[in-house]
Amino acid sequence: MCRMGVGAILRGQVTEKTMRSVWRLGLRIVSVAAVLASLPVAAQERGDADRGARLARQVCIACHGIRPGESSVNPSAPPFDAIAATRGMSEMALNVALLSPHREMPNIVLDARERADIAAYILGMK
Ligand code: HEC
Numbered sequence: 001m002c003r004m005g006v007g008a009i010l011r012g013q014v015t016e017k018t019m020r021s022v023w024r025l026g027l028r029i030v031s032v033a034a035v036l037a038s039l040p041v042a043a044q045e046r047g048d049a050d051r052g053a054r055l056a057r058q059v060c061i062a063c064h065g066i067r068p069g070e071s072s073v074n075p076s077a078p079p080f081d082a083i084a085a086t087r088g089m090s091e092m093a094l095n096v097a098l099l100s101p102h103r104e105m106p107n108i109v110l111d112a113r114e115r116a117d118i119a120a121y122i123l124g125m126k
Contacts, residue, residue: 047091047113052121055114056080063104068125074104084125094119 056066065072065079072079083089098115102108110118 047116047118047120049117049120049124052114052117052119055110055117056121059108060118076104080122081125084122089123089126091116091119091123094122 053066056064060066060080061073063072063074063077065081068081070079070081083094086093095115098110098118
């Protein structure tokens with residue numbers, strides 16, 4: 001199809017049909033390129049529950065129950081399974097919660113990947 005199209009263009013016989021198939025081929029290349037361009041971003045933003053669990057064991061466990069059924073060391077910190085069970089809890093809601101400073105630990109600052117990892121870990125308990 002492609003060789004025929006180019007041949008037709010070279011011979012000056014560009015029909016409307018040829019133009020349309022060249023156009024469609026172009027569209028296909030553009031959409032494949034768009035998918036490829038979006039891949040690294042998607043891979044970056046998807047949280048890894050295992051990394052989230054590791055971070056929780058290192059930092060959050062000081063106050064929160066981090067495993068299902070585990071109660072919190074700090075009674076005013078909700079255990080993670082309770083956070084997961086909160087109605088309407090979603091990755092976006094968790095992101096908002098994690099972006100706002102902790103009242104009792106204002107120096108906890110998580111980057112975007114850590115927030116995604118923690119969200120994947122906590123939401124995995126739903
Ligand atoms: C020093 C104790 C402490 C540590 C460490 C701690 N938290 Fe908290 N966290 C709290 C307390 C107390 C609350 C409830 C009051 C508040 O929101 O500040 C809370 C609230 C939260 C909430 C909000 C829950 C809701 O329903 O809005 C989330 C989410 C959360 N913590 C996640 C984490 C994560 C993830 C970590 C580890 C990276 C962590 N916390 C480490 C004490 C802590």
